[in-house]
Amino acid sequence: MKILRAVFAFYINSSIHVALAVVALLAITVLEYDLNVPSALWPFIFLGALTGYNFVKYSKIAGLYHRRLTKSLKTIQVFSAVCFVLLGIIAFQLNIITLLVTAGFGLATFFYAVPFAGSKSLRRFAGIKIFVVAFIWAGVTVIVPVVAAEVSISGDLLLTFFQRIMIVIALILPFEIRDVPYDSLYLKTLPQQLGVKTTKLIGEGVLLLCLVFEFFKQDYAVAYILSLLVFCVVLGWLIVISKKEQTRYFSSFWVEGLPILWYALFILFEQL
DSSP: OHHHHHHHHHHHHTTHHHHHHHHHHHHHHHHHHTOOOOTTHHHHHHHHHHHHHHHHHHHHHHHHHGGGOOHHHHHHHHHHHHHHHHHHHHHTTSOHHHHHHHHHHHHHHHHHHSOOBTTBOGGGSTTTHHHHHHHHHHIIIIIHHHHHTTOOOOHHHHHHHHHHHHHHHHHHHHHHHHTTTTSOGGGOOHHHHHOHHHHHHHHHHHHHHHHHHHTTOSSOOHHHHHHHHHHHHHHHHHHHTOOSSOOTTIIIIIITTHHHHHHHHHHHHHHO
């Protein structure tokens, strides 16, 4: 049992789970628009999400405590380094435009963690943290596959891009609620400024708006709409029951894994 717990902890802490969630969102875009993307894009996005997320999550800790890193954190560092090398190798299989667009979102991720303006990173600009993350996730999972498939960006795709921003914002809210006791006040997160109850209402409103956007698209698939509806209902419920004192894996496993459920539902409804 201890071994299973250790494996599961590594799965969560090394960001494999969140990287799979990013790939699931990518897969949803590919399936919704029937995109023909290069096979190399899948491991590229997975490894990029994993290394990027670990860089943001652990760079400050590693910088401060590099001589006294725990064994598990050292293992994650080595694992991330190997993944980064593989990422560089796979990059040669993608065209230059795809790499440039991805690099733009990668640069935003870099400056999210690394200070650049008055010793402040994007993460430390009051009130914008959640929107920066949502923009990056939406860009990587909507814009990048469209560019890789060499398809022009349509009105429907722009609507999907904005929907994805709203979905990621809603996904982040349980984390924001959880972190209220720990976040510095200058971050001015939504729960800090508006309170937990109002933040939850905003989350529900964002998900409702996301569903409304679907009806402005020229082309639509019933399977996609049904999967999106179930996803929004489940996420809305998790936002409602979110609180400051959460179980260990409430946000980092259940909430963060919802895109994987969404993709599975999309596939299921396609078969019906």
